[in-house]
Amino acid sequence: MPKRWQKAIIVGASSGIGEALSRKLAQSGCSVAMVARRIDTLKHIAHELDSSSCPTPLCYEHDVHDLENITALFQQICHNLGGLDLFIYSAGVMPAVHPEKSDFALDKNIIDTNILGATAWLNEAADRFQTAQAGTLAGVSSVAADRGRRSMIAYAASKAYMDTYLEGMRNRLSRYNVKVATIKPGPVDTPLLDQLDKGRLPMLISADKAAEIILNGLHRGGEIYVPGKWKPVMKLIQCVPSPLFSRLNL
Amino acid sequence: MSANTRIPSPDQLEKVDSWGMQTSCISSVFRPSLPEQISDIFQTALAAQQNIALRGAGCSYGDASLNAENIILDFTRMNRILAWNPQTGEITVEPGVTLEQLWKYCIGDGWWPPVVSGTMRVTMGGAAGMNYHGKNNFKAGPVGDHILKFQLLLPTGELLHCSREENSDIFFAAIGGFGMLGCFTSITMQMKKIYSGMLEVYAFATNNFAHIIQEFEKRIPQADYLVGWIDCFAKGKELGRGQVHEAHYLQQGEDPFAMQTLRIEKQELPDSLFGILPKSIIWRLMKPIAHPVGIQLLNMLKYKASATLGNHKTIHQSHAAFAFLLDYVPNWKNAYLPGGLIQYQSFIPEQNAEECFKAQIELCQRRKMVPWLGVFKKHRKDDFLMSHAVNGYSLALDLRVTERNREALWQMAQDLNKIVLAYGGRFYFAKDSTLTSTDAEAFLGRDAIEKFESIKRRCDPHNLLQSNLSRRLFPLLNVVETVQPHVSETAL
Numbered sequence: 159m160p161k162r163w164q165k166a167i168i169v170g171a172s173s174g175i176g177e178a179l180s181r182k183l184a185q186s187g188c189s190v191a192m193v194a195r196r197i198d199t200l201k202h203i204a205h206e207l208d209s210s211s212c213p214t215p216l217c218y219e220h221d222v223h224d225l226e227n228i229t230a231l232f233q234q235i236c237h238n239l240g241g242l243d244l245f246i247y248s249a250g251v252m253p254a255v256h257p258e259k260s261d262f263a264l265d266k267n268i269i270d271t272n273i274l275g276a277t278a279w280l281n282e283a284a285d286r287f288q289t290a291q292a293g294t295l296a297g298v299s300s301v302a303a304d305r306g307r308r309s310m311i312a313y314a315a316s317k318a319y320m321d322t323y324l325e326g327m328r329n330r331l332s333r334y335n336v337k338v339a340t341i342k343p344g345p346v347d348t349p350l351l352d353q354l355d356k357g358r359l360p361m362l363i364s365a366d367k368a369a370e371i372i373l374n375g376l377h378r379g380g381e382i383y384v385p386g387k388w389k390p391v392m393k394l395i396q397c398v399p400s401p402l403f404s405r406l407n408l
Numbered sequence: 409m410s411a412n413t414r415i416p417s418p419d420q421l422e423k424v425d426s427w428g429m430q431t432s433c434i435s436s437v438f439r440p441s442l443p444e445q446i447s448d449i450f451q452t453a454l455a456a457q458q459n460i461a462l463r464g465a466g467c468s469y470g471d472a473s474l475n476a477e478n479i480i481l482d483f484t485r486m487n488r489i490l491a492w493n494p495q496t497g498e499i500t501v502e503p504g505v506t507l508e509q510l511w512k513y514c515i516g517d518g519w520w521p522p523v524v525s526g527t528m529r530v531t532m533g534g535a536a537g538m539n540y541h542g543k544n545n546f547k548a549g550p551v552g553d554h555i556l557k558f559q560l561l562l563p564t565g566e567l568l569h570c571s572r573e574e575n576s577d578i579f580f581a582a583i584g585g586f587g588m589l590g591c592f593t594s595i596t597m598q599m600k601k602i603y604s605g606m607l608e609v610y611a612f613a614t615n616n617f618a619h620i621i622q623e624f625e626k627r628i629p630q631a632d633y634l635v636g637w638i639d640c641f642a643k644g645k646e647l648g649r650g651q652v653h654e655a656h657y658l659q660q661g662e663d664p665f666a667m668q669t670l671r672i673e674k675q676e677l678p679d680s681l682f683g684i685l686p687k688s689i690i691w692r693l694m695k696p697i698a699h700p701v702g703i704q705l706l707n708m709l710k711y712k713a714s715a716t717l718g719n720h721k722t723i724h725q726s727h728a729a730f731a732f733l734l735d736y737v738p739n740w741k742n743a744y745l746p747g748g749l750i751q752y753q754s755f756i757p758e759q760n761a762e763e764c765f766k767a768q769i770e771l772c773q774r775r776k777m778v779p780w781l782g783v784f785k786k787h788r789k790d791d792f793l794m795s796h797a798v799n800g801y802s803l804a805l806d807l808r809v810t811e812r813n814r815e816a817l818w819q820m821a822q823d824l825n826k827i828v829l830a831y832g833g834r835f836y837f838a839k840d841s842t843l844t845s846t847d848a849e850a851f852l853g854r855d856a857i858e859k860f861e862s863i864k865r866r867c868d869p870h871n872l873l874q875s876n877l878s879r880r881l882f883p884l885l886n887v888v889e890t891v892q893p894h895v896s897e898t899a900l
Contacts, residue, residue, distance in 0.1 A: 236434075236477055241434070289422070290432070
């Protein structure tokens, strides 16, 4: 890991990439605050890490739909950590949707978690880092954001929001010495993909591997494709003309 | 509780820098102007389970006046001079009065602060809290030796009068007690009578550490101020080469124009170089040479100049120009940006000084992190509990911090600590950035720390006064149930 982080908050730390990031950060000596709905899972992870020599992560129960409490919780966590130099928003949902039918209830859940929750948390962290003139802000987007595909329409759109939001933040915070990273994983073996046939997914990697790639690139900011070879693939897919793309079953 | 003492909302949180600019924190900063407001802030902090660090002008190089995610009490608005007696030279000031205010207030009456630091921006509260010293430490002792009495507002709300007679244990612990016991609300000190605004300054070059020590020893009986500059890039036989400035007060009658030279205008530092180049832009001109090779060249040129042009020259210089070297080029420390700097200052007993300083510089040279500036001074022991002084010498080394060298630099500082401790040396909290709690215990001794801890428990039972430095060096001092980070199990 090229940079040693001291104090980090991971929102969505109870499973998947968030969990793997929390573990790796804690193992590198970083004080991690893990935020998620499932407090028991968080405590279990903290307990496992406690037996090794790394600092015990702090656990916070929180549902990202609970927008009103985010400011107070964020302040409390910063106080308890004694500072902050890394914030990662890793909470996200990708429910199974019907390939030919819309379902507003499902889409709303995606928007609440992937867009509203992300905006509320990232805004807090961005303002703080701007004041501190230091820090690294990151959000987990997806390669899905790069093209509007016929399946998982709302999910891809929510991640496209994340991309543009973080790009804007990067432009705002660059003059305050704050790094902003957009994490764009391809398929990663996490509970998010349980509904899909993982055997058929291209370039599937483990959450552990994904966390390693992410932590290697975070200090530079910018877009981090996970793994890196997704970048040329997605650039190529973006070049496919719309009339042709609409006929493909991607 | 007055309205202006509530905990600020997040957008009122401020970034607070150390003077060396290599560390900073985010804190709620309060700027009281009256002692009553301090008591309110103590209560607010207690209720909000936050702790408080005291800060003057923020001239400590490291984290002594930082308090991450908690409250910082900034005293710069408590800056009134409360009483002045031009017959006796006794002055009473609030803690936020700066050294600049102090000397400008008194010089017209023929008085000068008995001990001054290299910058006049410091506050007297900070000066007392750190028990700072100057280029006359060997003769005049630290500033604490000239403080007659003070009032200390304890976090319990009690106002204590302290002097050598009254509450003397707290007197000797709070001076140099790095803001851990209470806030000074007034400080009374004795100024030094002067008969001229000028000093007689004699400068000459020295060849190495042995030579500079020999010259210091020879001159100590008659000198009023002695300070050495060290070129840390020199090696071999010239290791420790540099220049000495020796200064004397002028006696009554020696300066026929004393009435003029004692005026503030005669003391003010010039605002331009050669009459045309504004000094405010000089640090920008320094930027292109602010790398190891450029600085090595600069050190060499300075040495050559001091050994030829400036060797064995006597000049008359104003008190302010001689004393406040750090203010001579405004914002010079910006040349160290973006990483900032640390100063590594160690105080070594006389008999070990030469050997220890040689070992320090050699280590820096081997690790290729050579200090850009070295300053050499003579000291004497004092009676304060958490004292940094020894009968001996100190060497202050300015080291550049970069993102890349940071880890190696801290490692080097740990290794320097081992050398210093092996030679019986001590450290100074106003300068420190790199000590560990083990090092602090090693130089202060368990007894002194335990005594300080017991006074702390008496003055500050809830452990309200803390700082990043106190948590780093004295974890036991700050153990208390109310302000420890805890695992929150429920959402707020």
